[in-house]
Amino acid sequence: MQIRPVRLATSSAALVLLLAACSGGSATTGSAFSSRCTASSTKFCLVSCNLGCSNTACSVSQIAQNQPISLTFSQPVDPTSIDTASVLLRTQSGEPPIGDLFVSGSTITFQPKIEILGGATFFGFRANETYILTLPAGAQSGSSLRATSGEALGAQVSCQLVVSRGIIDLDNEPPKPTLVSPTMPDNVSRGVTIVIEFSEFIDGAPFAGSGEGSPIEFGVSRGVVSGATAVCSETAQAVPLPGVPQVVLDRVRNVSVVSFRPSVQLAGHTCIEVRVTNRVRDLSGRAAEPLTYKFVTEPAPPEELSVVEEFDNDNRLDRGASSTVWAAGLAQPGMIGGSGQLGDFNPNNGLEIGGGIRLWDLDTPGGISIPATQTLTAREERVTDGQFEFTTFRVPAGVTVRFGGATVPRIRVRGEVVILGTIDLAGAAVGQLANSLVINGQPGGLGGAGGGRGGNGANASVGGAAGFHGLPGQDVRVPATHAYAGNVTGTGGRGGFQYPVDRAGITHNYLTQCSQVAAGGSGGGFFTAGSRGVALRSPSTPVELGQPVDGGVAFNLFPVPAGVASIDHFLVGGSGGGGGGSSIFGHRVPAPELWRVGCGGSGGGGAIAIRAGGTIQLSTAVGPSINVRGGDAFVPYLHQLQGPPAPGGGGSGGSILLQSAAGILAPGIIDLRGGLGVYVQPGTTQGLFIESRGGDGAPGFVRAEVPGTPSPSILQNVRPAVDPRMVGTLTDTDGRTGFLTKWYGTAQIFPPRFKRYEVEAVIGGNTVIFSDDPTRGVWAPIGGGTPIEVLFQGGDVDSRDGSLVGTPSAWSSTVGSHQGQPGITNERQGADGFRFTLIFNQRTGVTVRKVSVFFQS
Numbered sequence: 001m002q003i004r005p006v007r008l009a010t011s012s013a014a015l016v017l018l019l020a021a022c023s024g025g026s027a028t029t030g031s032a033f034s035s036r037c038t039a040s041s042t043k044f045c046l047v048s049c050n051l052g053c054s055n056t057a058c059s060v061s062q063i064a065q066n067q068p069i070s071l072t073f074s075q076p077v078d079p080t081s082i083d084t085a086s087v088l089l090r091t092q093s094g095e096p097p098i099g100d101l102f103v104s105g106s107t108i109t110f111q112p113k114i115e116i117l118g119g120a121t122f123f124g125f126r127a128n129e130t131y132i133l134t135l136p137a138g139a140q141s142g143s144s145l146r147a148t149s150g151e152a153l154g155a156q157v158s159c160q161l162v163v164s165r166g167i168i169d170l171d172n173e174p175p176k177p178t179l180v181s182p183t184m185p186d187n188v189s190r191g192v193t194i195v196i197e198f199s200e201f202i203d204g205a206p207f208a209g210s211g212e213g214s215p216i217e218f219g220v221s222r223g224v225v226s227g228a229t230a231v232c233s234e235t236a237q238a239v240p241l242p243g244v245p246q247v248v249l250d251r252v253r254n255v256s257v258v259s260f261r262p263s264v265q266l267a268g269h270t271c272i273e274v275r276v277t278n279r280v281r282d283l284s285g286r287a288a289e290p291l292t293y294k295f296v297t298e299p300a301p302p303e304e305l306s307v308v309e310e311f312d313n314d315n316r317l318d319r320g321a322s323s324t325v326w327a328a329g330l331a332q333p334g335m336i337g338g339s340g341q342l343g344d345f346n347p348n349n350g351l352e353i354g355g356g357i358r359l360w361d362l363d364t365p366g367g368i369s370i371p372a373t374q375t376l377t378a379r380e381e382r383v384t385d386g387q388f389e390f391t392t393f394r395v396p397a398g399v400t401v402r403f404g405g406a407t408v409p410r411i412r413v414r415g416e417v418v419i420l421g422t423i424d425l426a427g428a429a430v431g432q433l434a435n436s437l438v439i440n441g442q443p444g445g446l447g448g449a450g451g452g453r454g455g456n457g458a459n460a461s462v463g464g465a466a467g468f469h470g471l472p473g474q475d476v477r478v479p480a481t482h483a484y485a486g487n488v489t490g491t492g493g494r495g496g497f498q499y500p501v502d503r504a505g506i507t508h509n510y511l512t513q514c515s516q517v518a519a520g521g522s523g524g525g526f527f528t529a530g531s532r533g534v535a536l537r538s539p540s541t542p543v544e545l546g547q548p549v550d551g552g553v554a555f556n557l558f559p560v561p562a563g564v565a566s567i568d569h570f571l572v573g574g575s576g577g578g579g580g581g582s583s584i585f586g587h588r589v590p591a592p593e594l595w596r597v598g599c600g601g602s603g604g605g606g607a608i609a610i611r612a613g614g615t616i617q618l619s620t621a622v623g624p625s626i627n628v629r630g631g632d633a634f635v636p637y638l639h640q641l642q643g644p645p646a647p648g649g650g651g652s653g654g655s656i657l658l659q660s661a662a663g664i665l666a667p668g669i670i671d672l673r674g675g676l677g678v679y680v681q682p683g684t685t686q687g688l689f690i691e692s693r694g695g696d697g698a699p700g701f702v703r704a705e706v707p708g709t710p711s712p713s714i715l716q717n718v719r720p721a722v723d724p725r726m727v728g729t730l731t732d733t734d735g736r737t738g739f740l741t742k743w744y745g746t747a748q749i750f751p752p753r754f755k756r757y758e759v760e761a762v763i764g765g766n767t768v769i770f771s772d773d774p775t776r777g778v779w780a781p782i783g784g785g786t787p788i789e790v791l792f793q794g795g796d797v798d799s800r801d802g803s804l805v806g807t808p809s810a811w812s813s814t815v816g817s818h819q820g821q822p823g824i825t826n827e828r829q830g831a832d833g834f835r836f837t838l839i840f841n842q843r844t845g846v847t848v849r850k851v852s853v854f855f856q857s
Contacts, residue, residue, distance in 0.1 A: 037074060037155075044151040046135065048072045051159060058133070058159035064168040065123035066201070066283050068254075069110040069133070075147035079103045085143040086153075088134040097131060099124035100251055108145075111251045114201060114283070121205045121283075125163045133159040169284035175202050175256070177276050179293050186229060187298045190266040194218070194274060198256040198288070203281050204247035207258070214245050215279035218260055220749050223269040223296045230269035232294045238273050241749060242799040263799055264747045267857055268300030302856045304755065307744050307834075309851045321391050321415035322739035323613020323661060324840070331848040333840035334737035335661040335707070335730065337613025338412030339789075340391035340837070341782065342381055343374040345413075347401050347421075356398050357424075362386050362405035362449055376791055376837065377782050378810050386410055386449075391740065391837075393612070395421040397621060408450035408571050408607045414738055416614030417660075419625045419668065425449050425606030427574060427631035427651035427675060427697075433457075433599050433644075441597040444473060444576055444648065445631045448606025451654050452477050454576035454631065455495050455521060457598030457645060461582045464503025470495030470521045470598040473576025473651065476555045477607075483561045483569065490553045493524040493578035493601050493649035493695060496533050499546030503593065506584055507544060514587040517646075518546035520694030521578030521601045523677050524630060524652035525552030527723075531695040533578065533649055533677065549578060551695045552652065558725060565732050567609050570657045570703040574604025574630050577649030577675060577697055585690075596645045602631030602675040605654025605700050613737060616660045618668030624719075625668030628654030630697035633678030646692050650675030653700025659730055660706050669717045672700040705730040738839035743804050744853070745797040745833045752832065752855035754794070754825045757815040759838075760850040763787050767849075772814035772823070781813035782839070787846045789813075789839040792853075794824030797833030804833075811837070815853055 037045035037055040045055045049071045052059030063069075069089075082101060089110065090096050099112040112124025125131070138144040138152025145153045181195040182188040196216065206215050219238030223230035245260045266272075273294050280288040309316060314326040321344075323337030349370060350358035360368060367384035375381050376391075386407040393413040395401055399421035403409050409425075425448035433442050444454025452474030461468040473492035478485050499518035500506055508514055517537075523530030530551030537545060552575050560569055580598030587594050605628035610616060618625035630651030653672040658664055674697025699720050704710065710727045718726065746752050756773040759780065769777030770788060780786040792815050795808035809831060814821045824831055834853060840846055 043154050044073065044075045044147040044149070045154050046071060046157050047074050051161070053157070053159070056155050056157055061160055061162055062164050063125065063161050064165040065125045065127055065163055066112055066114065066167050066170070067125070067165070068112065071108045073106045073147070075149060075151070076106045077103055077108060078146045078148045081146040082108070083143070086136065086145045088136070089131055091129055091131055097124045097126070102252065114249055116204045116208055119205050119208045121203055123167070127163055127166070129163050131161045131163070133157070133161060167283050167285070169282055169286050171200055173199070174286050175200050175280060175282045175288045177288065177291055182295055185295045188272070188295050190268065190297050190300060192297070194260045196258045196274070196276070198258070200254065200256065201249050201283050202247070202256040203283055204249070206279060207245050207247045215277055216245060216258060217275040217277060218243065219273040219275070220266070221271045221273070222750065223271040225269055228299065230296045230299070232271035232273070232296060236271070239749070241272065262749070264749045265857065266297050267750060268297055270297045272297070304854055304856055305746070305752070306852050306854045307746060309741070311848070311850070316742045316744070318740040318742050319415070320614060323414045323737045324739040329849060331739065331838070333843055333846065334613045336412070336611050336659060336732060336734045337414040337661070337737040338389035338611070338734055339736040339839045340389060340414035340738055341376045342370045342388060342390050343376060345390040345393040346374060347395060347399050350401060357400045357402055359402050359404060362403060362407040362409060376811050388412065391415055393417045393610070395419045395423060397421055397619070400424050403449035403606060403608065405449050408573065408609070410567065410609045411611065412734065413610065413612040413614070415612070415740070417610055417612045417616040419617065420619040420621060422623055423608065423626045425451070425608055425654055426627045426629045427451050427576070427603030427605050427654070429631040429675070430454065430600045430602050430633050430648055438597055441470065441579060442600040442645070444471070444579055444600035445603035445651065447474070447573060447576060447603035447651065448628060448654055449608070450477060450571070450573040451604040451606040452492060452524065452573055452576040452651065454601030454603050454648060454651055455493065455579035457579040457600045457648060458495065458498060458582040460597045461498060461595040464506070464593060464595070466498065466502040468498045468582035468595070470579030470581045470601070470646070470648065472578050473524050473552065473601045473604070473649065476526055476575045476604070476652070477573030483564055484555070484557070487555060491525045491555045492575040493522040493530050493552045493697070494533070494549045495578040496521045496549050496581035496598055496646050497547050498581045499583055506587070506593070508589055514584050515690060516544040516546070516583070517585045517690050517692050518581045518583035519548050520647040520677060520679070520692050521580050521598070521649040522549040522551040523649040523674055523695035523697040524575030524577050524604050525554050526572065526574055526652035526698045527554065527701050528698045529554045530577070530649065530652060530674065530698045531677065533695045534693050536691040536693065537689060546581070546583070549695070552698070554698065557701065566657060566659065566703060566705060567611065567732055570655060570701065571607040571609055572655045572701065573607045574628065574652040574654040574697070574700050576604050577601030577630070577633070577651045577677065577694065579648045580646030580694065583646050598646045599633065599648045601648035601694070602633050602651040602697070604651035604697070605630050605672070607655045609657040609659070611659040611732070611734070613661050615662045616658055616664045616666070618666045618670070621668065623669065624671040626656055627671045628656055628700050629671045629673045630675035632675045633694055644680045647678045647680050647694040649695040650677045650697035652697040655700050656702040658702070658704045659732060661730065664704050664706055664714050666704070666714060667716045669719060670702050670715065671719050672702055673719055674698045702726050703728065705732070733843050735843055736839060736841055738837060740837045741835045743795060743797045743802050743833050743835045745799055745802060746855055747799065748832050748857055752857055754823055754834070755816045755854045755856055756818065757790065757792065758852045758854070759788065759790060759848060761788055761846060761848045764845045772816060772818040774818065779819055781819070785841070787841055788848065789841065790836055792824050792834055792836045794831030794834050796831060
């Protein structure tokens with residue numbers, strides 16, 4: 001017997017002749033034979049078909065989309081005679097159905113194809129379409145079917161077929177499964193491919209995809225060992241067996257074959273359950289009857305397996321939480337980033353003070369607390385010196401993190417920094433002094449974290465005594481070891497002078513009122529000098545106006561001394577504004593003399609360093625991404641007959657240091673502006689306009705550093721403006737950097753027992769093995785002081801995409817049960833995967849070649 005599949009080819013040629021269809025009817029097989037042509041006839045002719053054929057036509061014209069067409073002839077058919085001219089099956093427009101022709105002896109069968117595309121099933125015959133079946137006779141066409149004897153088809157056959165019956169059940173039975181592999185219920189190979197054959201074509205669309213929700217469910221549980229064999233437990237809960245079933249339609253035998261190969265290694269004495277559900281349906285939608293197969297795998301001793309990272313590429317590197325380089329078989333320390341031992345930054349560790357603001361007060365007694373659940377050390381960490389080392393740093397949109405206190409925050413981030421909200425270190429504004437009839441001057445405003453405080457306003461002069469001046473704001477703040485620490489003197493805003501100097505200078509030029517007004521305190525200096533505090537009047541004749549006050553001087557950071565790290569040089573807390581002096585303005589005779597207090601100066605902006613091994617991204621959201629602006633004074637006073645106090649000056653802006661080994665994306669606003677010195681308008685007298693004004697604070701400074709030669713354009717929204725000196729090449733380094741991996745699966749269906757880790761490192765040119773197993777190498781726990789430190793987490797890993805399912809274990813310095821620690825197996829039963837983080841404790845002379853994690857199946 002010869003069986004040859006022949007795909008019908010598409011032809012653009014139009015049919016020469018379309019014959020009318022025979023009368024319709026139900027499908028029968030060989031129900032109408034011609035008296036001139038029978039199975040025993042010596043002539044080569046059509047004797048039967050499943051369309052109720054005569055030797056020239058068909059009695060059935062209504063067919064289904066999945067209906068095969070079978071034609072039986074009086075003699076064996078020559079397969080070589082079948083071509084697009086001898087067997088024509090086309091629509092009226094010349095389009096063929098999609099399927100295959102099979103030749104078996106004297107029978108030709110057309111099997112319409114069934115395809116699954118995008119989870120939907122498509123059939124060879126298109127619904128509600130009309131097809132013409134034509135078998136030309138030799139004498140008429142010159143090309144016809146021939147028997148193996150060489151005789152051509154004696155009479156032309158033509159049938160018109162309308163696809164109107166939808167999808168039919170060809171055998172009128174539910175699909176019946178047969179387990180083909182494995183063939184035995186026990187001692188099944190652990191590498192088995194499960195094969196189930198169905199008695200007819202089934203709908204393969206529900207099987208498409210990842211395997212979840214498959215009509216055939218594949219489960220696995222631990223077998224119950226009894227002697228040398230094992231059986232399936234009646235009570236054990238089966239878990240899904242990873243893998244994707246494949247469906248193949250055998251068009252020769254008209255059966256469906258479903259095969260399934262687990263994507264994980266099966267253990268010995270494992271029970272596999274295969275559940276054929278009623279979601280298995282044939283093409284007509286008829287459901288299979290549920291059936292379950294169970295079998296047990298062969299015995300196998302426990303195996304020691306391993307997962308090895310050899311650093312040939314960085315496919316398994318979590319770049320967002322890492323500052324190191326993987327390439328060419330080595331993991332090398334990054335340039336900057338820190339250890340990341342405080343874990344991911346969590347704004348909620350600060351105090352909620354309303355309005356989406358979280359206050360991180362660096363003067364908090366005992367320091368800032370980072371909970372044990374967040375740290376790599378698995379214990380509470382308290383930061384008392386402003387030195388933070390996070391794994392990642394993210395401020396969500398709508399959240400403001402406000403740093404306060406006298407300490408400058410230095411934030412090292414091993415991975416990336418993303419600021420979608422705001423980091424606030426602005427100097428405090430001075431509130432409006434509601435009652436000027438007080439004795440003590442107004443206190444100056446606080447600086448942002450690390451920024452200078454504003455000077456207090458003058459106390460009210462007592463009896464016209466001299467010397468009741470406003471106090472100067474605090475100078476810009478740098479450590480005593482700063483290269484230019486000797487240049488900070490005079491950068492704070494000056495205090496306003498008492499006016500008049502004493503009681504002897506009081507005048508009453510306008511009726512009985514004193515119109516003598518003191519100048520405001522001056523603004524703090526930093527990147528430039530602060531502006532002066534002045535007293536004004538119109539007309540401009542300088543009569544009865546207090547002495548102007550010079551602004552705080554500039555603090556020049558350039559040139560940068562050789563060998564000085566940027567993190568030590570560019571962090572400068574802004575200076576405070578000067579306080580206002582005491583004034584007699586508004587006194588009327590014969591009332592007792594009444595001297596006014598001065599207003600306080602505003603605080604300077606704070607200072608902050610953000611150093612990242614990954615990228616630094618600042619958002620484009622409304623408002624500043626990082627705000628180190630100097631504090632403003634209160635809103636302007638209007639006319640007050642009793643006379644307001646003299647105003648204070650604005651604080652200067654603070655400083656920001658941004659350092660990234662991967663790049664800075666900074667479309668967000670960086671606000672460095674100095675605070676505005678407020679002005680007061682004591683009033684008008686006899687047509688005169690009188691004003692006292694505090695000086696504005698100077699802007700602060702931002703420094704952005706990345707490798708190479710950056711352009712000032714990396715800082716897109718600096719206020720007031722970008723200076724070319726605000727960008728530079730990154731040269732600073734950190735002694736500690738590290739990386740975090742993605743999750744590794746172990747390809748085990750049941751959680752393995754993790755045994756140990758081994759890290760092959762090169763230290764000073766020598767190979768050193770680190771391991772939690774003391775018989776294998778040197779233990780490298782967090783805080784152990786070894787050149788590297790390594791930690792592991794266990795977790796359930798999805799075998800399909802490597803993602804974590806559920807919650808991981810806490811970080812552990814061991815994988816196995818060593819060093820008095822349980823490791824990640826006992827920490828979390830059910831963990832079938834892991835990830836690790838590795839910290840380099842020195843910048844040079846250390847690399848890692850390989851990390852291996854060993855486990856037992």
